[in-house]
Amino acid sequence: MPYVHRLKVRYAETDQMGVVHHANHLVYLEEARTEYMASLGVPYGAIEATGIGLPVRRVDLRYRAPIRYEDDLEVTVAIGHLRAASVRFDYSIRKAEGGSTLLDGSVELACVSLSDRTPRVLPDELRARLEAQMESASS
Amino acid sequence: MPYVHRLKVRYAETDQMGVVHHANHLVYLEEARTEYMASLGVPYGAIEATGIGLPVRRVDLRYRAPIRYEDDLEVTVAIGHLRAASVRFDYSIRKAEGGSTLLDGSVELACVSLSDRTPRVLPDELRARLEAQMESASS
Amino acid sequence: MPYVHRLKVRYAETDQMGVVHHANHLVYLEEARTEYMASLGVPYGAIEATGIGLPVRRVDLRYRAPIRYEDDLEVTVAIGHLRAASVRFDYSIRKAEGGSTLLDGSVELACVSLSDRTPRVLPDELRARLEAQMESASS
Amino acid sequence: MPYVHRLKVRYAETDQMGVVHHANHLVYLEEARTEYMASLGVPYGAIEATGIGLPVRRVDLRYRAPIRYEDDLEVTVAIGHLRAASVRFDYSIRKAEGGSTLLDGSVELACVSLSDRTPRVLPDELRARLEAQMESASS
Numbered sequence: 001m002p003y004v005h006r007l008k009v010r011y012a013e014t015d016q017m018g019v020v021h022h023a024n025h026l027v028y029l030e031e032a033r034t035e036y037m038a039s040l041g042v043p044y045g046a047i048e049a050t051g052i053g054l055p056v057r058r059v060d061l062r063y064r065a066p067i068r069y070e071d072d073l074e075v076t077v078a079i080g081h082l083r084a085a086s087v088r089f090d091y092s093i094r095k096a097e098g099g100s101t102l103l104d105g106s107v108e109l110a111c112v113s114l115s116d117r118t119p120r121v122l123p124d125e126l127r128a129r130l131e132a133q134m135e136s137a138s139s
Numbered sequence: 140m141p142y143v144h145r146l147k148v149r150y151a152e153t154d155q156m157g158v159v160h161h162a163n164h165l166v167y168l169e170e171a172r173t174e175y176m177a178s179l180g181v182p183y184g185a186i187e188a189t190g191i192g193l194p195v196r197r198v199d200l201r202y203r204a205p206i207r208y209e210d211d212l213e214v215t216v217a218i219g220h221l222r223a224a225s226v227r228f229d230y231s232i233r234k235a236e237g238g239s240t241l242l243d244g245s246v247e248l249a250c251v252s253l254s255d256r257t258p259r260v261l262p263d264e265l266r267a268r269l270e271a272q273m274e275s276a277s278s
Numbered sequence: 279m280p281y282v283h284r285l286k287v288r289y290a291e292t293d294q295m296g297v298v299h300h301a302n303h304l305v306y307l308e309e310a311r312t313e314y315m316a317s318l319g320v321p322y323g324a325i326e327a328t329g330i331g332l333p334v335r336r337v338d339l340r341y342r343a344p345i346r347y348e349d350d351l352e353v354t355v356a357i358g359h360l361r362a363a364s365v366r367f368d369y370s371i372r373k374a375e376g377g378s379t380l381l382d383g384s385v386e387l388a389c390v391s392l393s394d395r396t397p398r399v400l401p402d403e404l405r406a407r408l409e410a411q412m413e414s415a416s417s
Numbered sequence: 418m419p420y421v422h423r424l425k426v427r428y429a430e431t432d433q434m435g436v437v438h439h440a441n442h443l444v445y446l447e448e449a450r451t452e453y454m455a456s457l458g459v460p461y462g463a464i465e466a467t468g469i470g471l472p473v474r475r476v477d478l479r480y481r482a483p484i485r486y487e488d489d490l491e492v493t494v495a496i497g498h499l500r501a502a503s504v505r506f507d508y509s510i511r512k513a514e515g516g517s518t519l520l521d522g523s524v525e526l527a528c529v530s531l532s533d534r535t536p537r538v539l540p541d542e543l544r545a546r547l548e549a550q551m552e553s554a555s556s
Contacts, residue, residue, distance in 0.1 A: 011312060011322070012305045012438050016187075016431035016486060017253065022195040023169075023429055026162040027290045034289060038348075044289070045348045048155075055205070056161040059244075061198045066256060069433060070323045105198075114156065117205060150451060150461070151299050151444045155292035155347060162290055166429045173428060183428070184487045208294060209462045294465075295531065300473040301443040308440075326433075333483070334439040337522075339476045344534065383476075392434065395483065 001137060002078040003039060005032035006096055009071045019066035025103055026059065029091050032075035033107070036089075040129040052120055054109040057086070061105035072096035079134050085111045085119045087130065140276060141217040142178060144171035145235055148210045158205035164242050165198065168230050171214035172246070175228075179268040191259055193248040196225070200244030211235035217276070221269050224250045224258045279415060280356040281317060283310035284374055287349045297344035303381050304337065307369050310353035311385070314367075318407040330398055332387040335364070339383035350374035357412050363389045363397045365408065418554060419495040420456060422449035423513055426488045436483035442520050443476065446508050449492035450524070453506075457546040469537055471526040474503070478522030489513035496551050502528045502536045504547065 007028060015021040034044045047054065067073065074096050080088035092104040111122045121127075146167060154160040173183045186193065206212065213235050219227035231243040250261045260266075285306060293299040312322045325332065345351065352374045358366035370382040389400045399405075424445060432438040451461045464471065484490065491513050497505035509521040528539045538544075 010305060010309050011432060012308060012440055014433035015428060016433065016435045017192055017194060018433045019194070021429050022198070023162045023165040026165070027288060030162075030290060031288050043348060053156055055156060055158070055202070057202050059161070059198060059200045059202075063194070063196050063198075066194070070321060149444060149448050150293060151301055151447060153294035154289060155294065155296045157294045160290050166427060169429060170427050182487060209460060295470055295472060297472070300476070301440045301447075304440040304443070331434055333434060333436070333480070335480050337439070337476060337478045337480075341472070341474050341476075344472070 002076045003032070003036040005035045005075045005077065007031060007073050007075065009067060009069050009073065011069055014069050017066075019068055022063060025061060025063070025067070025093070026056075026107070028073065028075055028093065029077075029089075029107055032077045032091065033089050036077045037126070040126075040133070042123070042126045042129055047123055047126065048114065050123065051114050052123055053112055053114045054087075055112060055117075056107055057110045058088075058108040059105070061103060063103050065100065065102045067093070067102050073102075078137070079130055080106050081108070082122075082127070082130050082134065084121050087111075087122060141215045142171070142175040144174045144214045144216065146170060146212050146214065148206060148208050148212065150208055153208050156205075158207055161202060164200065164202070164206070164232070165195075165246070167212065167214055167232065168216075168228075168246055171216045171230065172228050175216045176265070179265075179272070181262070181265045181268055186262055186265065187253065189262065190253050191262055192251055192253045193226075194251060194256075195246055196249045197227075197247040198244070200242060202242050204239065204241045206232070206241050212241075218269055218273050219245050220247075221261075221266070221273065223260050226250075226261060226269065280354045281310070281314040283313045283353045283355065285309060285351050285353065287345060287347050287351065289347055292347050295344075297346055298349075300341060303339065303341070303345070303371070304334075304385070306351065306353055306371065307355075307367075307385055310355045310369065311367050314355045315404070318404075318411070320401070320404045320407055325401055325404065326392065328401065329392050330401055331390055331392045332365075333390060333395075334385055335388045336366075336386035337383070339381060341381050343378065343380045345371070345380050351380075356415070357408055358384050359386070360400075360405070360408050360412065362399050365389075365400060419493045420449070420453040422452045422492045422494065424448060424490050424492065426484060426486050426490065428486055431486050434483075436485055439480060442478065442480070442484070442510070443473075443524070445490065445492055445510065446494075446506075446524055449494045449508065450506050453494045454543070457543075457550070459540070459543045459546055464540055464543065465531065467540065468531050469540055470529055470531045471504075472529060472534075473524055474527045475505075475525035476522070477524075478520060480520050482517065482519045484510070484519050490519075495554070496547055497523050498525070499539075499544070499547050499551065501538050504528075504539060 497507040
């Protein structure tokens with residue numbers, strides 16, 4: 001089952017077009033993904049504390065409709081692909097009260113050593129939790 | 140010929156991983172694209188003053204290597220696709236002193252009425268300048 | 279009684295010093311103040327819909343201790359000063375679990391017409407609600 | 418003589434009020450101050466490389482007039498106060514083509530160890546260059 005994160009649009013996230021500036025959608029997706037990981041018992045901060053980081057290496061987003069100040073949003077996160085040293089999350093954003101998709105797409109993360117940016121396998125606990133999520137989603 | 144925009148990374152654009160946060164690359168591309176348009180005699184602000192906007196509708200980026208504080212960057216912009224009511228720009232980012240690609244990808248813009256977000260054809264002057272650029276690039 | 283808003287620090291809000299970048303504290307204060315106004319029945323978006331805006335005209339902040347990624351924060355808002363065409367809010371930020379003040383200070387807002395930025399008296403409903411808050415605070 | 422840094426407002430820095438969001442002025446001041454330090458031969462990145470950081474501990478700003486998209490700005494920086502373990506810079510922002518002050522104020526920086534945030538005296542080279550600036554300003 002996908003994870004759903006709720007958030008409310010801040011004034012500072014708008015631009016003079018009267019809508020959320022397109023760079024901020026990435027911040028919403030990041031917040032949703034890290035809340036998802038925390039809900040699985042693996043907060044991202046704890047991963048970094050072990051010297052491992054998950055930098056973004058690919059972003060593919062379609063902006064389907066504008067998001068506005070004070071909108072209550074639901075960001076849905078699902079695991080798109082799980083590999084040895086990377087993971088892709090798939091997302092969609094809707095208003096909390098329902099309606100059509102405002103944005104969808106994916107963000108792929110590499111797993112690296114924070115000290116020298118060389119590839120690392122995903123931390124065991126994170127991998128185990130994500131695999132369990134994928135199994136329960138497909139069963 | 141592609142357009143090259145130079146910029147220098149700000150401290151506020153970094154995150155605790157010690158590199159530029161991945162949302163800020165979109166701001167760099169936006170700055171490069173609007174400087175490109177201004178260099179063609181069509182500043183984006185002048186387009187908005189006519190009631191037309193160019194919101195982002197698709198983003199596809201590959202982050203190939205980290206960008207760091209105080210890096211001097213070259214953002215290269217080329218026209219990827221020009222349609223009646225949309226335009227796609229293709230980008231790459233390198234350090235100004237040379238080296239490998241740090242990011243590449245594309246950003247597609249829709250052309251809309253700012254008052255009701257309905258599709259509009261691209262402004263004549265912008266279209267003419269972009270077509271001229273594409274012809275000179277392919278000749 | 280002051281209003282307390284809770285929020286959680288986002289990764290994108292950190293910088294390479296490993297703490298929240300100092301510009302983002304202003305975004306936290308803005309979120310707290312607009313949630314406060316919404317709790318009083320006067321959402322800021324509704325004020326702007328009438329053609330009135332409340333731009334910031336003065337900021338005075340002391341950063342007493344760093345704020346970090348994933349910190350759960352409590353932002354306390356109180357009305358500092360209420361005038362005909364301006365209002366000052368006073369703030370402090372602490373961790374939700376308690377402890378010392380991480381930031382305190384004030385943000386003063388002017389009341390203006392959004393069309394031409396000329397001064398306006400504060401909207402009646404907002405003024406009435408803020409005055410009621412000040413009376414209940416001092417009684 | 419004060420140092421003058423020029424910059425151009427980015428679209429992403431505006432908000433739905435059609436002006437630069439008030440948090441971004443702090444980013445402009447930071448860019449101006451670090452360019453000033455670099456012009457003195459002491460880039461801020463080089464200071465951090467020695468384990469010393471200059472976090473902001475006080476901000477006092479007056480926003481006198483709105484700043485808009487595509488504005489070319491001049492940020493003027495002067496040394497306000499130089500102490501053993503802190504320094505205050507004073508700023509004003511104007512349009513490059515002249516006109517009245519859009520923002521003025523000050524930002525005070527503490528000098529700390531990056532590893533444990535304990536106070537440190539300012540690096541010798543930075544102090545020497547700043548003192549030389551103050552002497553030439555007052556002579």
